Amino acid sequence: KNQVEQSPQSLIILEGKNCTLQCNYTVSPFSNLRWYKQDTGRGPVSLTIMTFSENTKSNGRYTATLDADTKQSSLHITASQLSDSASYICVVSAFSGGYNKLIFGAGTRLAVHP
Amino acid sequence: DGGITQSPKYLFRKEGQNVTLSCEQNLNHDAMYWYRQDPGQGLRLIYYSQIVNDFQKGDIAEGYSVSREKKESFPLTVTSAQKNPTAFYLCASSIARAPNEKLFFGSGTQLSVL
Numbered sequence: 001k002n003q004v005e006q007s008p009q010s011l012i013i014l015e016g017k018n019c020t021l022q023c024n025y026t027v028s029p030f031s032n033l034r035w036y037k038q039d040t041g042r043g044p045v046s047l048t049i050m051t052f053s054e055n056t057k058s059n060g061r062y063t064a065t066l067d068a069d070t071k072q073s074s075l076h077i078t079a080s081q082l083s084d085s086a087s088y089i090c091v092v093s094a095f096s097g098g099y100n101k102l103i104f105g106a107g108t109r110l111a112v113h114p
Numbered sequence: 115d116g117g118i119t120q121s122p123k124y125l126f127r128k129e130g131q132n133v134t135l136s137c138e139q140n141l142n143h144d145a146m147y148w149y150r151q152d153p154g155q156g157l158r159l160i161y162y163s164q165i166v167n168d169f170q171k172g173d174i175a176e177g178y179s180v181s182r183e184k185k186e187s188f189p190l191t192v193t194s195a196q197k198n199p200t201a202f203y204l205c206a207s208s209i210a211r212a213p214n215e216k217l218f219f220g221s222g223t224q225l226s227v228l
Binding site for chain 2: 004009031032034041042043044045046049051089093095100102103104105106107
């Protein structure tokens with residue numbers, strides 16, 4: 001069964017601190033992995049995409065990693081800001097026979113406190 | 115929200131009533147999607163459409179219906195057959211249903227039962 005599990009479920013950090021969010025997946029056949037940021041009461045917005053051959057990709061203060069062997073990804077946030085408070089969703093794409101299926105994790109809810 | 119407009123922001127349904135959620139996009143995207151988001155769960159696909167006048171059931175289509183008469187519009191009707199409709203509904207679009215597709219989401223509609 002295709003699954004995406006994220007940890008922790010929720011996280012509280014102080015402004016300026018770093019944090020790392022985890023995503024483990026059992027999806028086959030793996031195509032790519034995206035991280036989305038979802039502000040409360042809004043729709044998710046894509047932060048970055050990781051394909052099979054990529055290990056690390058940065059987008060400003062966000063750095064995503066992918067280990068295709070262990071089927072794990074992480075999202076590292078550096079020097080957190082209050083505006084980073086949101087849910088972060090890991091989405092894995094399985095593409096086979098012309099059919100693309102997206103499997104969503106439940107998300108990690110991050111709260112950044114002053 | 116990348117050119118996708120959902121309305122209304124909040125909607126209340128009485129028992130036995132059908133309600134329709136609106137989704138309009140001006141991104142000239144071919145593919146459009148409806149997802150349901152429940153607390154603590156990943157997004158689940160209700161319906162999707164890859165082209166005008168064609169749509170396919172997703173993982174949880176029972177109790178819902180859609181139409182795609184125009185490229186820009188993909189309304190979702192929550193029928194009285196959907197016994198547990200309370201959720202946050204997200205509409206999304208992409209250029210095409212492809213391996214590396216990036217979804218653009220609307221701001222969502224919160225549906226509650228009176």
